Amino acid sequence: MPRFDKHIFICQNKREESHPRGSCLAKGSNEVTEQFRKRLKELGLNSKIRANSSGCLDACEFGTTIVVYPGQIWYGGVTKEDVEEIIQSHVINNIPVDRLIIKDKRFLKNG
Numbered sequence: 001m002p003r004f005d006k007h008i009f010i011c012q013n014k015r016e017e018s019h020p021r022g023s024c025l026a027k028g029s030n031e032v033t034e035q036f037r038k039r040l041k042e043l044g045l046n047s048k049i050r051a052n053s054s055g056c057l058d059a060c061e062f063g064t065t066i067v068v069y070p071g072q073i074w075y076g077g078v079t080k081e082d083v084e085e086i087i088q089s090h091v092i093n094n095i096p097v098d099r100l101i102i103k104d105k106r107f108l109k110n111g
Contacts, residue, residue: 013056024063
C-alpha cells in the first residue's frame with residue numbers, strides 16, 4: 001500500500017526579478033503551499049495526500065506552477081484562492097480543474 005495516495009508538488013523556485021520567465025516564488029507559491037497544507041490538515045487528508053515544496057519544475061512562465069501525481073496533471077497560475085477548488089475537485093473527486101491546467105503540449109500527458 002502506498003504511503004500517500006497523491007502528491008502535490010508546488011514550485012518554490014526563485015529567479016532574479018528581471019528574468020523573462022519570472023519565478024513561482026515571486027508569484028505567490030509560498031502562500032499556495034501554506035494553503036494546501038492548512039486545508040489538507042483541516043480536512044484530515046494530510047495522511048493520504050502530501051503537499052510538497054518543490055525546486056524548479058521548469059514551468060516558471062506559467063507560475064505558480066503545481067503538478068499532481070499520480071496522473072501528472074500540471075496547473076499554472078495557481079493562487080491560494082484556487083487551492084480549495086483543486087482539493088475538492090481533483091484531490092477528493094479525481095476531476096482535474098480544467099481552467100487551471102497548463103495547455104502547453106509539453107505539460108499535457110498526451111501532448
